[in-house]
Amino acid sequence: MTKPEAIAENSVISIxxxxxxxxxxxxxxxIDLTLTRGDVLGVIGPSGSGKSTLIRCLNMMEAPSGxxxxxxxxxxxxxxxxxxxxxxxxxxxxxxxxxxxxxxxFPHLSVLDNVTKGPRVVxxxxxxxxxxxxxxxLSQVGLAEKxxxxxxxxxxxxxxxxxxxxxxxxxxxxLLLDEITSALDPELVGEVLTVVRRLANAGMTMILVTHEMGxxxxxxxxxxxxxxxxxxxxxxxxEILRNPKSERLKAFLSRFHG
Amino acid sequence: MYHWDFYxxxxxxxxxxxxxxxxxxxxxxxxxxxxxxxLASCFARLSNYRLLRLVARVYQxxxxxxxxxxxxxxxxxxxxxxxxxxxxxxxxxxxxxxxYVGSFYAEIFRGGILAVDRGQTxxxxxVGMSGRQTMRHIIMPQAIKNMLPAFIxxxxxxxxxTSLLYAISVAELxxxxxxxxxxxxxxxxxxxxxxxxxxxxxxxxxxxADHYERRMRRHD
Ligand SMILES: Nc1ncnc2c1ncn2[C@@H]1O[C@H](COP(=O)(O)OP(=O)(O)OP(=O)(O)O)[C@@H](O)[C@H]1O
Ligand SMILES: [Mg+2]
Numbered sequence: 001m002t003k004p005e006a007i008a009e010n011s012v013i014s015i016x017x018x019x020x021x022x023x024x025x026x027x028x029x030x031i032d033l034t035l036t037r038g039d040v041l042g043v044i045g046p047s048g049s050g051k052s053t054l055i056r057c058l059n060m061m062e063a064p065s066g067x068x069x070x071x072x073x074x075x076x077x078x079x080x081x082x083x084x085x086x087x088x089x090x091x092x093x094x095x096x097x098x099x100x101x102x103x104x105x106f107p108h109l110s111v112l113d114n115v116t117k118g119p120r121v122v123x124x125x126x127x128x129x130x131x132x133x134x135x136x137x138l139s140q141v142g143l144a145e146k147x148x149x150x151x152x153x154x155x156x157x158x159x160x161x162x163x164x165x166x167x168x169x170x171x172x173x174x175l176l177l178d179e180i181t182s183a184l185d186p187e188l189v190g191e192v193l194t195v196v197r198r199l200a201n202a203g204m205t206m207i208l209v210t211h212e213m214g215x216x217x218x219x220x221x222x223x224x225x226x227x228x229x230x231x232x233x234x235x236x237x238x239e240i241l242r243n244p245k246s247e248r249l250k251a252f253l254s255r256f257h258g
Numbered sequence: 259m260y261h262w263d264f265y266x267x268x269x270x271x272x273x274x275x276x277x278x279x280x281x282x283x284x285x286x287x288x289x290x291x292x293x294x295x296x297l298a299s300c301f302a303r304l305s306n307y308r309l310l311r312l313v314a315r316v317y318q319x320x321x322x323x324x325x326x327x328x329x330x331x332x333x334x335x336x337x338x339x340x341x342x343x344x345x346x347x348x349x350x351x352x353x354x355x356x357x358y359v360g361s362f363y364a365e366i367f368r369g370g371i372l373a374v375d376r377g378q379t380x381x382x383x384x385v386g387m388s389g390r391q392t393m394r395h396i397i398m399p400q401a402i403k404n405m406l407p408a409f410i411x412x413x414x415x416x417x418x419x420t421s422l423l424y425a426i427s428v429a430e431l432x433x434x435x436x437x438x439x440x441x442x443x444x445x446x447x448x449x450x451x452x453x454x455x456x457x458x459x460x461x462x463x464x465x466x467a468d469h470y471e472r473r474m475r476r477h478d
Contacts, residue, residue: 059384061380061383061384080388080389090386090388091386093383093384093385093386094385094386097384097385098381098384100377100380100381100384102377104375104377104378104380104381105381106378106381106382106396106400107400108399108400108403117385117395117396118385118386118387121387121391121395122385122386122387122391163381166381166385167384167385169385170385170386
């Protein structure tokens, strides 16, 4: 377990004993996890095991019920503004990007405005600066020519790539990706995974919840297997996905032929 | 066969014009106040404060579940007695119309806001926006689109509702019409003309509303 004083210089996210309850239901039973710069952590596990809840705690979309949570060595406070020593949710979220299963693009804004809105509103960037950055990101995800389209005019795969660009526009330290391909038609999954793979190669720190075992094995340097609100197994993709120890993980993986 | 004769009625056309002007002013005035009241009540009901939610709820239900005519009569005849002050018919009329339409607007606004997908709020918060920034940049623009048809509809009804001010002798179009009728003894022409004038004010509005609704549908 990581003590706050012992948090490494390059640790981005560090949680210990993190719990989450919804009323009488305990969804996370004390999770310990440290993410270092450049880490790509794959999160796998059966439905309802708490994968989404875990990563939603990491940008305070859900407030943890217990445990400690440090971001770049600073304790995270469960309110919008921090103070000098501790970091608030607002600041945390500027640095922790999230991409959602159902894209959640802003339908009333063009693709370009979807990407520039955060930097302009939150970081007070000028339109020109935000748009230049956004166009750069849109070409990275292969959508520069769709800048003036509206979300309703895009395919699912294109929407998700815009959502990735939107998250990247904040220059995040970490990207949280929650099953970002599971709402897509199979033929559209590849284009999104390609973007994620490129980010991993570029050294982006990421946590990806996924059912794409092959992909997880490919891009992750570490994988955790969650079950019933606990990390049941943890290791390299090789260890977890190719040589599972527990029967439960073996049973889980056998459903994927991954 | 009745012999239509608009001559006498048209002699008093200036009275109709004054009536229309007053109807227009009461409509616009009560809509303006109603928007402010409706927004306040809507956000009160969406707030985390129980007491605020309760007060807004009581206000809305009181005004939505009693007839406007009774409210107008109550504000003009009963309220002054209760408070021991004088309230002019224009004040009582404008106040009641505003509170009445505000109670409906509040529900229209609230519905428009709640209809915006929860994922929109999450996506906005996830880039670091505050609750206020999320409301302003992400939720409200979508909510306004959602609520526009119902808002215009309620506003059209509001113009018609100003005719109830007749009961407390506010000089709007219906009251003026009755004045003309009293002078000319031409009820058929007087009230027909009143109907035509109301229609002339509202028909363009409903057409514009329909046009925008169709256009919005196409964009979705
Ligand atoms: N807001 C909430 N209120 C109550 N219970 C919740 C809430 N969010 C999640 N849960 C419960 O917490 C448990 C874990 O849910 P979570 O969404 O984290 O699982 P998951 O591993 O992401 O599953 P899936 O693979 O289906 O996405 C489930 O039992 C779920 O019903
Ligand atoms: Mg999930």
